[in-house]
Amino acid sequence: MTLNIEEIRALFPVLHQEVHGKPLIYFDNAATTQKPNAVLEALMGYYENDNANIHRGAHTLADRATRYFEKTRKSIQDFINAKEEAEIIFTKGTTESINLVASTFGRKFITKGDEILISTMEHHSNIVPWQMLCEEKEAMLKVIPINDDGEIIFEEFEKLISEKTKLISIVHVSNALGTINPVKNIIEKAKSVGAKVLVDGAQSSSHLEIDVQELDCDFFAFSAHKLYGPTGLGVLYGKRQILESMPPYQGGGEMIKEVTFQKTTYSDIPFKFEAGTPNIADVIAFQKSLEFIQNLGKSNIKNHEDELLSYATAKMKEIKGFIPVGTAEQKVSVLSFNINGMHPFDVGVMLDAQGIAVRTGHHCTQPLMQRFGLEGTVRASFSVYNTKAEIDQMVASVAKIAKIKNK
Ligand code: PMP
Secondary structure, three states: OOOOHHHHHOOOHHHOOEEOOEEOEEOEOOOOOOOOHHHHHHHHHHHHHHOOOOOOOOOHHHHHHHHHHHHHHHHHHHHHOOOOHHHEEEEOOHHHHHHHHHHHHHHHHOOOOOEEEEEOOOOHHHOHHHHHHHHHHOOEEEEEOEOOOOOEOHHHHHHHOOOOEEEEEEEOEOOOOOEEOOHHHHHHHHHHHOOEEEEEOOOOOOOOOOOHHHHOOOEEEEEHHHOOOOOOOEEEEEOHHHHHHOOOOOOOOOOEEEEOOOOEEEOOOOHHHOOOOOOHHHHHHHHHHHHHHHHHOHHHHHHHHHHHHHHHHHHHHOOOOEEEOOOOOOEOOEEEEEEOOOOHHHHHHHHHOOOEEOEEEOOOOHHHHHHOOOOOEEEEEOOOOOOHHHHHHHHHHHHHHHHOOOO
């Protein structure tokens, strides 16, 4: 199905504004996506009609809020094809989901001399929690190298993995390069040594079909705000058996069965990991993001984004001084680049003056930038509401900027 992009754009109020006197072109979707009307209305609607704390109330509003809240959990289960709702844990975001695993699974099961594997292209949120854990446990953090195109070198991964590997935590799609990693093959290999696998799906969940049962990953983490949903809300999927074996994350209300001063018993999953009043409004509104994606169809969204990416890549290559960063065969949505002789930040500021929003810098992937010998890149990242006409505008602006140093 070909999507009607103008109709889709009409659903996003934020897109219809001028920046520095120019129509906004929003190409910073890997940082966060914009929110359709339905999500904004659901947020407001919750506070206007249903505001109540969930799970414990006997009254009508509490019951209604609880039902809406739990409906989103069910939709997320369907969205990633988890076996059961109980395997869906609400968090603040991908960052908290990874930290949850590090401080519960990690604290319990990682011991001295164990190894944790990550890749060169991880986001800081999939590096630092493991470094902290390894320091505490005297475990080793090992890094899978990548090639010059920004792809994992699979043979090197095969050399690194061993009986000592207890966990592999790997990004599904790189936020800085757009590379799609062969997570299925990595998971298969991990099973052969009994290692668990966490997939960082912050960037993949909005572009690729996710089926956690088919992938057979042990954990899958993502953020609502990259899926046309609210900020400060994320998901951790975990297999029941593993979640049950893990100690709680935070202590407090919601996560207990019974408390006495002598001993506390904990709730069953997922509530064991959801201490305190959660982000109720945002969870309820996230339902509308999932419906938005479902109505359009993930594969239709991806087809449109793929078309934009190959169109943009081909056009930008014609610009003298254009240096692509990340030229993997399997890519989605992200075009990272530099302009010969120019600092990425300066390029970003000049594009902003034309109403074009891109991200510049290290994209929370400093070790990856070091691998390429770069301080940073300019990153244009596309979403379902972007158009070829917007790309033409960007290409024209970048061509002008590049001319300053590339006559
Ligand atoms: N991993 C990747 C690949 C990301 O792109 C991001 C967000 N930029 C994160 C993790 C962290 O997500 P959040 O900030 O929503 O917790």
